[in-house]
Amino acid sequence: MWIEVILSVPAEHTEDLSDALMEAGALSVAVEDEWADTDAEQPLYGEPGLEPTTNAWAQSRLVILVDPETGIDDMLDVACDAISMTVPAYETRKVEAQDWVRLTQSQFEPISITEHLWIVPTWHETEGNATRINLRLDPGLAxxxxxxxxxxxxxxxxxxxxxxxxxxxxxxxxxxxxxxxxxxxxxxxxxxxxxxxxxxxxxxxxxxxxxxxxxxxxxxxxxxxxxxxxxxxxxxxxxxxxxxxxxxxxxxxxxxxxxxxxxxxxxxxxxxxxxxxxxxxxxxxxxxxxxxxxxxxxxx
Missing domain, CATH: 3.40.50.150 (Vaccinia Virus protein VP39)
Incomplete structure (x- = not known):
């Protein structure tokens, strides 16, 4: 079992606090848009020939994974002190140990685009006939x-x-x-x-x-x-x-x-x-x- 610590920080502290948390003992730090899935959601994509106007959300949610033996208050004190920031309010939740590879794979089944065009993750067997096109594609960075x-x-x-x-x-x-x-x-x-x-x-x-x-x-x-x-x-x-x-x-x-x-x-x-x-x-x-x-x- 692990513990996730969830807190909200403004754009100017996101990158520095993430780095400081890793230095202070966090196992990982994920950064998400605080307003994801709302009308205020802020896309950060750049397109060919167009650099994104900003590289950080106005308000980010940090999801910090820590060992259950980690002193969370001490970790946050050290990290925030390193960047001269007041420790923000936070919440925690337990993360049960799982086979993360199998769990992730189970969330991605073959997708039927049309009768003859399918998207098939590489860990699935392909099916069909001579007229069916199976595109082999796994979830990734892109x-x-x-x-x-x-x-x-x-x-x-x-x-x-x-x-x-x-x-x-x-x-x-x-x-x-x-x-x-x-x-x-x-x-x-x-x-x-x-x-x-x-x-x-x-x-x-x-x-x-x-x-x-x-x-x-x-x-x-x-x-x-x-x-x-x-x-x-x-x-x-x-x-x-x-x-x-x-x-x-x-x-x-x-x-x-x-x-x-x-x-x-x-x-x-x-x-x-x-x-x-x-x-x-x-x-x-x-x-x-x-x-x-x-x-x-x-x-x-």
Whole structure:
């Protein structure tokens, strides 16, 4: 058994206190958004060509794992004194010893995207017939394992609408799942890009595990060119700012597929792209939408 200590700290103390707690005897320190799953939740994602405006939540929740023999008050006194901070209020909870690997794996079952497209963790046996595509993907550091509606929407569009032998750009590729799916679904050339080097490496590894010949690069490794399909599953604000750049990557007659958009943000996203390309809602899922447009003329 272990003990978790939970406390709240402002952004200016988060990193220093986390380091000080590790020095004072904590086994681990996890940092979470204090307002996660509320309207005040603050995303920290950066996208290709756009650095995040902040690298810390305004208020963070620290979840500190300690041995049951640890003197929690003493540990907090030492850590807070090291950074000249008053010890905040905290709560504790017991964590029973478990087989964490099996417990984690049990939370990730195969996901049916369509009848013929599945996301299958590597510890599961694959099933199906010659028409079923199984994407082998494990939860990891990079966003996108197929469980979130925004990822599902993009995968469903690729499964239903991807033109034969299309060239595809996955902009903000995360785990690479969309790029890998596009290649397995018949795309002729696929490139993914992300601002996070860990995401790029994760995508490379996932592509190799799926025998998918997709290329993944950091933004400065991107070459000029246009694609038959550009898919971007990121966030609404970056999508608005990136409108001219994303449309510029789309070849004449090509498609732009956008997700990471809440239903209430639909009109503002359509308006942001109106000067460059008409967009429409392709499908909605659990409060999220996928916007799609087709480029009919060159954009100067």
């Amino acid at each position: 966003f996108g394992t197929g469980s979130h509606p925004t990822t599902r929407l993009c995968l469903q569009w690729l499964s239903a609408e991807l033109p034969k032998d299309a060239t595809v750009l996955d902009y903000g590729c995360g785990s690479g799942i969309l790029a890998i799916a596009a290649k397995k679904l018949g795309a002729s050339k696929v490139i993914g890009t992300d601002i996070d080097p860990q995401a790029v490496q994760s995508a490379v590894d996932n592509a190799s595990a799926n025998d998918a010949a997709a290329q993944f690069v950091l933004p400065d490794g991107m070459s000029s060119g246009q694609y038959g399909v550009v898919v971007a599953n990121i966030l609404s604000n970056p999508l608005k700012l990136l409108a001219p750049a994303l449309v510029g990557y789309v070849a004449d007659g090509g498609h732009l597929v956008l997700s990471g958009i809440l239903e209430r943000q639909t009109n503002e996203l359509i308006a942001a792209y109106a000067p460059y390309m008409p967009m429409h809602v392709w499908r909605a899922d659990d409060g999220w939408i996928c916007l799609v447009g087709q480029k009919t003329t060159s954009v100067n």
